[in-house]
Amino acid sequence: MPDPRGSVIPIVVIATLFGIAHMLTNGQYGFHRDEWQFLSDAQDLDWGFVPYPPLTAALELLGLKMFGLSLIGLRMFSVIAQSLVILASGLMARDLGGGRTAQIFAALAVGLSPVPMFEATEFQYSSFDMLWWVLIAWCVIRMLRDEEPRWWLAIGVLAGLGMQTKYSMAFFLVGVFVGVIATDARRHVASRWFWIGGVVAFLIFLPNLVWLIRHDFISYHFLQGIHARDVGQGRAHGFLRDQFLLNVNLFAAPVWLAGLYAYARDARYRMLAWMYGVPLLFMVLAQGRFYYICGVYPMLLSMGAVVCERWLRGQRAVSRKVITSVGFAGVIAIGIFAALRIVPIATSGPLRDYALKNNTDLREEIGWEELVTTVAAIRDALPVDQQAHLGIVVGNYGEYGSIALLGPRYRLPMPFTAVNTAWIRGYPTPSPTTNIVLGSSRERAEELFEGCRLAGHTANAWGVMNEESLDHPDIFVCGPARRPWSELWGHGPEFG
Structure with missing residues (x-):
């Protein structure tokens, strides 16, 4: 019998089904206000833009050449990114030793969480930022599991792409670095691959850094101004609350909390806890908005799914089936509720009215x-x-x-x-x-x-x-x- 951890077919199917569902609904309304900015910046491509690095606009230009002004076509990149996030979540659970139940739960819980769901409905730089966070976490897990320092090269590539997508990647990279220094993973500092990865990340980011220098770090001043506006308007309120309500499927909160606790005590994988704690602390102190660290939760859900699966193995068969059924049912129920508020399911009738009433982003796609x-x-x-x-x-x-x-x-x-x-x-x-x-x-x-x-x-x-x-x-x-x-x-x- 093959090891169930080796089969990726179920999570591939889940990621594909989520992608198809988003493709079928993404053409319902119109482009969001933010999408118009990416579209216009794509017309005048450069190594940087005032609000963000250049990668998202470059992808938008590619989409325009492939699909023209097509909602479904241009948003396909975001759909692919979030499908890969779902797939990587299941793979992280597998690589941490989780069986089929853990893998499927991790993939479903991520796909049915509000923020990942939203990131597939629009072309946003945060959609790709989340992907880089998740892929870096997956590479770190593989590196720690296999004691293979060459994964630092992949981490460096992803870190560079992340810095070319959204500057908040820097907070995650600080978490990775602190995680290395504060745990047994510090042995990697002596590896040449650690430093090669750092150089690769810097070289990928370098063109945007040169643009920033030439433009007097205008993006830094932009971020200062937007942050002051957000704090003044109360947009940073409820940061900790929304880690539970929006960044992750609420019913899965005990799962990711269990994963965080267990791996913070695990000598081999303790670095993962630091990768969450450091960005979280930064954002709490800086009064950041809740979704700035959304990319770290697929890792936590995968960790928690593995921990809970191991715990369930010690329970009686009836209890195991009941708890597993309740867990999946609860995540699906919360996911359906979130989808009704987030996904542009209908263009008329009560479903449309409910979504528009509860979702300001959908309202910004109209008119x-x-x-x-x-x-x-x-x-x-x-x-x-x-x-x-x-x-x-x-x-x-x-x-x-x-x-x-x-x-x-x-x-x-x-x-x-x-x-x-x-x-x-x-x-x-x-x-x-x-x-x-x-x-x-x-x-x-x-x-x-x-x-x-x-x-x-x-x-x-x-x-x-x-x-x-x-x-x-x-x-x-x-x-x-x-x-x-x-x-x-x-x-x-x-x-x-």
Whole structure:
């Protein structure tokens, strides 16, 4: 009889089924505000962007060339990433000595956790960031299990890709380093493979580091500004609570806690506990948002699944079956509840209304096509001489990206804004004498431009209330800017 730990077919099937489910539902609404930013940055690829490193935009450019503006096609990369997260979770359980039950539970619990589920519904840099965290954890497990230092080379490659995806990878890498120094794994410091891995990671990250130096570490200032905003708006509240409610399937909380406790006491694998504890402590002290460390929980669930499976082996057959059945049923029930709130299952009826009521991210996918057609209609209503010298000034990256990508269908000029990387791209010359201004209050529009008048409103056919329709619904037609654009641009970028 083959060892059940050697068969990966069940977890491959689970990962594939989750991927298919997301592919079938990912075309329901529209692009999210954040996705428009990735799409617009992909049009002007560089080694860095104000909010993030370049890898996500590079993948978006590849997707655009392969699929065009296809929701399902472009989000396929996120689906693949999360399917690999599910697969790697089952593999971690297997490599820690878990049997089929542990492997299947780990894979299901990860796939049915809220944050991993969300990461497969949109094209987000956090989708790929999570993948690198999970793959690094898997490589560390293999390295510790097999006493094979050459795994540091793979860890270095993944660390470099992680730093080219999202800078929060640095916190996880600190956890890896502390885990090495604080445990018996410190023997790896004497291995050349440890240092080769570090050099490889640095070389992969180097192009973005050069870009950061050339741009005065603008991304660091962006992160400072966004963090201050998040703390001020209370977005960091409930950090510890949401580790249980959102980062992991709530019913599986006893499982990952058991795994953390058991492996913190295990001499061989104690490093894994440090890889969780250090990023967690950093984020608690820095008031980070809950999902910044979501990538570490698949490792904990895999550890816990193995621990619980071993404990169950010592129980009577009836108890073992009852506890196992309750565990799987509870995880599936919580997963279904999360899916109804997170996944865009329906485009009409009570399921759609329930999801839109409870999920602000889904609401931010609605109305972008209508916004662009509204701007085009306002342009078409202008006198010909005003259309000839027209600018479109936007207030956020969602407006910028949607008009930049959809505007050519309506012969709209490229929008411009001082928000994020668009600030680096500059402003049009010669300066427009007529401007359509959106994403701004009347007071702000009149402060920047002459002769503003209300010309329209942002709206959507579903009547969904989101940032566009609630916070700045008015669209203005204004005359020229009151001050030279060079002076306005001299204040530096706005962060959003």
